[in-house]
Amino acid sequence: MMEALTPFIAPFIVMNAVLGIVTYVTLLERKFAARMQSRIGPYRVGPHGLLQPIADAIKLMMKEDVVPTAADRPIYNLAPIVFVLPCMFIFATIPFAPGLGVADLNIGVLFFLAVSSMEIVGLFMAGWGSNNKYALLSAMRAVNQVISYDLPFIFAALTPVLLAGSLKLSDIAAAQAGGAWFIFYPVIGQLAFIAFIVSTVAAENRAPFDILEAESELVAGFRVEYSGMKFALIQLGEYAHIIGSSFLGALLFLGAWAGPGPEWLDPIWFLTKAMFMFLVVTWVRWSFVRIRVDQILALSWKALLPFTLLLLIATAIVVVWRGPGV
């Protein structure tokens, strides 16, 4: 009996860890944003507001679940699940320390990119199923943005793959052992990191790329009709995606679990680096204003895409010339 359950133990642990991280990352973001704006942030619930995320979760669970009369019921109800599934699946291939992960596939990076591209299906179902102008407009904008930023994201993520000579995430991490993080690779590393950050922020639909949410235009975008647990699921999916991308960025560029100290500190180092990536993205979010749709598309097609493509070719030339590794 126990042997049959073994394959389910690792996913169970990882999923609950992710849920915990996602819950508390909302508090981290609120505190961070508050500090940037000379505020204190959540402080009342528990010491230093530490129980705030739990209070929020309980509040969302107890809210009434409203389904609009004109909504496409099955699609409306299914959308949050379809949205949250890929956001959880992306953690399947991430190794949190040497040999500590659900499945270290040969195609780790590709799996991450493929699964995270599925998120748009759930998003569009939410936008369409709500039968709401704002939600639909938001979904349309999301499709525009996702099509535009998928390719730069893939090309930026492929640069470390080329340098490491493997698609396997644990190999990429191992290639950066001994402080040779890919962000320190002369010129190519820094440029690829910047491109990665920009396209990650766009893929996560966060400010300055949050046209599909745009409070002043579309209220809350594709999730405007959702309430209660369904809203919570969508929020959860969104934050899980951000955390997953942060882990991927930390793994591709910041040397994953490499750090001083004994071996059992590895996952903590990795988590710290991922949180650093998350704070960089949050910092960007609270520093820039929203840019227009046409500016977003122009940035992708006219600047980022040719740039990352050239970068990829340059990396390939360097790798052929110098051999893989730093």
Added chain:
Amino acid sequence: MSLDALAFWVLAVVLVVSALAVVLSKNLFHAVLWLALALTGTAGIFLILEAEFLAAVQLLLYAGGIVTIMVFAIVVTERLVGESISQTNRRIVAGALAVAALAGIIVATIWRQPATAAAAAQTGDITRNIGHAVMTRYVLPFELLALLMLAGLMGAIYFARPDD
């Protein structure tokens, strides 16, 4: 029944049902979503066959990209303009006949093949093997496909140009 076989049968049922739903669904938007399920199920079949690379590419290209574009097309033609496209098919008998004929051909072809006991063992990394094959033995068809796609891209740009 082994776990692989069980997964295959579950996926097979999902695939057949969703594929039927694509053509029988009255609502075009629902049909596209069923198609997304069918394409995802195909990726699952690739996973069972230990072709992870193909599964990921299947998801990345089909389920992600094509569904996105199809959904885009539906919304542009349907709701924002205010008129919906006819979603009924009057040639259901002819369609069923064509499908039956095709299914007959496929079943007959598979029937004549001797059933292999087990899948051929993989030698080395399948992703690496695919890369090598595409860049050495099949480099000509590969480049021709790239040319074809470039032509398609230029055609799209031609149609999308502003009228002046």
